[in-house]
Amino acid sequence: MNTNNSAYEMRVDSMSTDNKRTMSRELRRQRSEEISKAIRYIILTVGAFIMIYPILWLIGGTFKDNSEIFTSISFIPSHIDFKAYADGWHTRTQYNFGKYYLNTFMYVIPKIFFTVASSTLVAYGFARFEFPFKKILFALFMSTLFLPQVVIRIPLYLMWKKFGLLDTYIPLIATSVFANEPFFVFMIIQFLRSTPTYLDEAATLDGCNSFQRLIFIILPVLKPTIVSCLIFQFIWSFNDFLGPLIYITSLAKYPVSLALKMSVDTSSGVVAWNQILAMSFIALLPAIILYFVAQKYFTEGIAASGVKG
């Protein structure tokens, strides 16, 4: 009896130390897990603050006067006053910023429309059809994805000059008519490859021709990808600086990017910096609004373009 008992106790004892050991190991593991989690949050938060600080400072700066701009690291202004916006909007030229905004949309809107239309057609052709020389044509297409644009800029300029189309928006728009930005075509091809073809096949049996299939079957599924293309092309062509710099020479046709650059260059002497900051913020506003309205299209579009690359 006794021996049995002690044996039993011994077993219980050893079990409990075992348990204790595993429990303390478990606790330690949990604690180190929590610590590493906390470290992750701290790194991320500090990093995030550094990343958005310049933007916040810009926004704050639009409400500050010159002395406050240069002596305060706080992005919170001491008072709120929209005077800088009103004054900056008028600019020192004969046009106000509204004119430059309109000018920008004059080429940005056709450009995004043509980009989406032509890229969809071309992507559809590559993703859903077999045709002669497809392999080599597709290889050429892919190579343009990596082609440094710098090498074709001068001949294109000379070409538009020959056509007498300098200082018009046509050179800025024309490439988009021909699906000449492979990024978008590639994005749509990637998406089409991952969608099943049975709907296409069913539609063919029902007597749809290839164009009807594109309109009624493919386009509806393609909608999110197309929205991503629209958004990226909007932001890229809105931000584009080198294109207008090369092709647009008359002030009356200046887009926002050139007008803003000019307002910085011509401000010598006593400058109301807050006006320049205010107009800078106005120039960023479309992209910021678009991001918050359509966040998921940004992330999904970027993801689709790169993952399977």
Place this chain on the structure above:
Amino acid sequence: MNKSKVGLLYILPWLIGFVFLTAYPFLNALVTSFTDYNLIGSAHFVGIDNYISLFTKKDFIKTINNTFVYTLMTVPLQLAFSLIVAFILNFELKGIRFYRTAYYIPSILGGNVAVAVLWRFMFQQNGVVNFILGRFGIAPIGWFSRPAGAMTIIILLKIWQFGSSMLIFLAALKNVPKELYEAADVDGAKKFRQFFTITIPLITPTIFFNLVMQLNNAFQEFNGPYLVTGNGPLNATYMTSMFIYDNAFKYYRMGYASAASWVLFSIIVVITLVLFYTQDKWVFYSDEG
């Protein structure tokens, strides 16, 4: 119509564009680079004179140097930051949308002239950056008056925009099977080690893609240096792309500028090809990929 030709019809817009807006200009640039074409009058064939004069002139060599420094500083740092932040964001976190936004927004705005304006402000002698450094007892730095300072500004501007490659990495990380990390957890491998032994090898295709794209961009960088620092002190931030722009569109030396653009193009292509050929040494594509 022959059914096999339908596809050709759909890619026709691209094909036309490819011939007239890519292939033709591409070859045209090469031909122009052997001439003295300057917009006025006709072009004369000058052989490789343009190339000789490029490589014997210090200012062009200087721009090539600057471009290499800029690229070698920005691309690795951008890749490192985007990879690390994506790795951390890939853990299940609260507030991921906030963090993703904070890290991504500079990439969306970065190309805008407004950001260049902002950068010029922040790095002025009495600007906010020097003010912050002053708090830590660092004397004001003449960012724009010192060659290294000017280069640092535009490098920081580029690195700041690592968000889009971060998103690409994040999407790739989502495809790494969770079980691998769980197995490593059981084996007691630290997160730090997991990053190098699991994460990196599995996403080498994405690293490769980002690397090629970013090299391509960095070598052609124009906006940042042009708008923020200009040529910089002692031409410290004078990039090859700016050299090409100046010669082509300011001085109208089209032949000379075309030659410069072909030099830059060749550098990019050679580096890209080298990367493509070394791929099988370090890039692992999964079988079904």
